Amino acid sequence: MELQGKVALVTGAVQGIGKAIAEILLKNGAKVSLLDINVPTGEVTKAAFEQIYGAENILFLPCDVTSENQLKDCFCKTLEKFQRLDIVCNNAGISDRENWEKCLSVNLVSVIKGTYLGIQHMSKETGGKGGVIVNIASMAGLIPFYLDPVYAASKYGVVGFTTSLSLTCLEKHGVRLQVLCPGFVDTPLLRGLKSEKASEQKEWFKKMVARFGLQTTSQIAEGFLQLVMDHTRNGSLLKASETGKLEYEDLPALVLPENPKST
């Protein structure tokens, strides 16, 4: 997929992994809608991006992805400003062990809603041009994660939802669905955890980081770009490997009914 002139919507886009993804899209000539609940940081990121990539290519939309109305409204505003939509990245995510339902709501329910909205607006069945959706999961969606079982459940959910829907979505809507599973990435999310935790957990983190490596946001953004650009791939899962690089996980080939009816 050539990115020049394409339009992308990224959630959780004003810091960390989402910001790096937004930036790699802008660098490659796309226009980007940045959705985020954090308005002060959003204003700073927006201003910085505008200086480099031009205000006409950027839209910052304050948005709590757990509000279906706000999320819907952001898709509409993106289409109003840029007149098209080609790429969606459902990236916003949190860890919140005190409020596990919020964790599921942000990390899984909103990703599902963002995926359906992306399909709705890009579907060839309803006059769209097709496109690609990349959902951000985690290695904690592939390997049991004792520190936060609900976080892991949300990420296993993102992997299961995205790969399952990808089996029918491309043929029906012309929309590819991909999933990216980073390991440990140096972002405010991880830095907060490392600084707060008791020494036993710090030790565990150290061991796990030694095993999975500490990735940079730019490495994750490169992986994201690969998933977007390679139009031969659909339903791919790109994950952190023990070499520190990203690698594709081959999922078992599944047999589909002849005329799959699900969306």
Ligand SMILES: NC(=O)C1=CN([C@@H]2O[C@H](COP(=O)(O)OP(=O)(O)OC[C@H]3O[C@@H](n4cnc5c(N)ncnc54)[C@H](O)[C@@H]3O)[C@@H](O)[C@H]2O)C=CC1
């Ligand atoms: N940092 C890491 O080690 C890893 C992170 N991930 C995943 O990558 C994604 C991004 O994480 P990071 O960049 O590390 O986190 P981060 O905390 O640095 O950035 C997350 C962004 O999402 C936004 N956000 C949070 N709740 C939101 C809501 N309700 N509505 C809209 N925006 C909201 C935040 O304001 C923030 O800008 C998450 O889904 C996370 O689970 C996956 C694997 C590893």
Ligand SMILES: CCCCC/C=C\C=C\C(=O)C/C=C\C/C=C\CCCC(=O)O
């Ligand atoms: C042994 C398996 C490790 C697999 C997971 C590898 C990396 C995953 C990183 C993330 O997704 C983000 C990192 C941490 C945030 C999630 C939860 C930690 C909660 C810790 C706590 O509150 O005590």
